[in-house]
Amino acid sequence: MNQLFTIGQLSKLFNIKIATLRYYDEVGLLKPAKVDSETHYRYYSTEQFERLDVIKYFRALDLSIESIKDFFDAKDISILEKLLKEQQAKVDQQIKTLQTVNKRIDTRLKQVKSAKKAILNKVELVNLPEIPVIHLQQTYQTGEDIELPLTTMRQQFGLDKSIFLGKISLSMSRENILSNKFDQYNGILLILEAGDMGEATSVLPQGSYLRIRFHGTHENATESYRRLLRFSEEHLLTIIGDAIETALIDYGITNDYDKYVTEIRVPVR
Template sequence: MKNFFSIGEVSRLFHVKISTLRYYDEIGLLKPAYKDKQNNYRYYSTEQFERLDTIKYLRALGLPINKLLDFYNSHNADTLIHLLKNQKTEIDRKKRELELIEKKITRRINKIQDAVNKPLDKITKIKLPELRVAYLQHEYILGHDIEHSLTELRNDLTIKEDIFLGKIGLSISVSNLKAHKFDRYSSIFMILEDEHDLTPSVITLPSNEYLQIRFKGSHKEAKQYYKKLLKYMKNHHLELAADSIEITLIDYGVTNNPDHYVTEIMLPIK
């Protein structure tokens, strides 16, 4: 029976790259049984197969190389138990992280589908729960560059997650709405998702009823829809309760075609 196997044979038997086996040799994780002094070829004994199997198993569990070296330097059951417990803790953390990402993806899908399928140019009355909003108090005049202000807002937040932080919106103050100054925004904000921790710049808007309208286009086309909402409010004897909420639901982050943009305006009422 064959007792020694070349590095190429071990690579094929265990489906491990030759470069990986060479690396394991260099760092002392798995040294070959002997090297041919003439050609420097590496040869492995069958006794090393179990060790390579264990290395593959632990690597499949996500253990980093330095932890494997720690284990083989001590090579006892207590060390392995400790490593596996730590790895289990890390896997639990990653599971929670993936569950959060899954929830965000589902929410994002639902929001995009809702924006695509909901009728446009129709005023509806809705009630929203409390909204957690990160404000950047910054007057913005339509047509000015908004990206720098948005970067300031993101940097101001202490939120670590980069995935779907929340929708960016604009707000027109009650006084400007009443004066029909629809091109002058009082603030830029981000509506935060439930999972984000509170930061000093975050406030909570109370649950309230809103008049909502969605239209094709972006902020540049909003003026006529503000007029439409205010006219509806007057005809139905409603009053403004607070500043507006204006969000582009589908924009250049979703599509390159401006004809497919969808923007939403919501006016809180009392």
């Protein structure tokens, strides 16, 4: 028999934990060449080195233990090709998932950065792209608990796995704005991003918007709506749709009220 190595020696040679080698033995993936009947010590031979190299290679590709066992049981090129193709498909999906996560992180970073640098209480005329949303048409009064309607939205649109942080907006009807009723909203919106669960029920249309950002939350929005109205009248602009109000920085990401920033945008022509 070739030279024998203890499990500790094999662990050092291949940089594999002893516990992992014991597990490979238990599941039948890598049996020792010899087990001492009295001490129960495991011993491995050089003939097993190649098998362990293959196991390490497959594990580096994140193949499951069962898949590796299937390969060794068959030892066939077609099985190897099948395993690698299946794993490649999984990796491709993981890459797509990570790319989506990266986009979400980038979006949130840009949102926070933009809010931190915003000139507050200044009305701007901006052009914005179309944005897909899920819109729950439900009245919401300033000061009410928003968690209940959010729960309703989750249930109604099957959004149990969706992440709402930084993507919730309130809508205020054009009629209420023109009537100077700034304490009642007519809907709650979830801004959809790539990879979100659920299909859009509507969109925020592409076009021209008046936008203002201010310090505070929805409860501090009244003066900003008045500024938007004055600006539209002074510049002969017509409000053509509902306002969208979004907390860019609030209690969800900071305990410092002085850093709260909320944005209102209203479509005009």
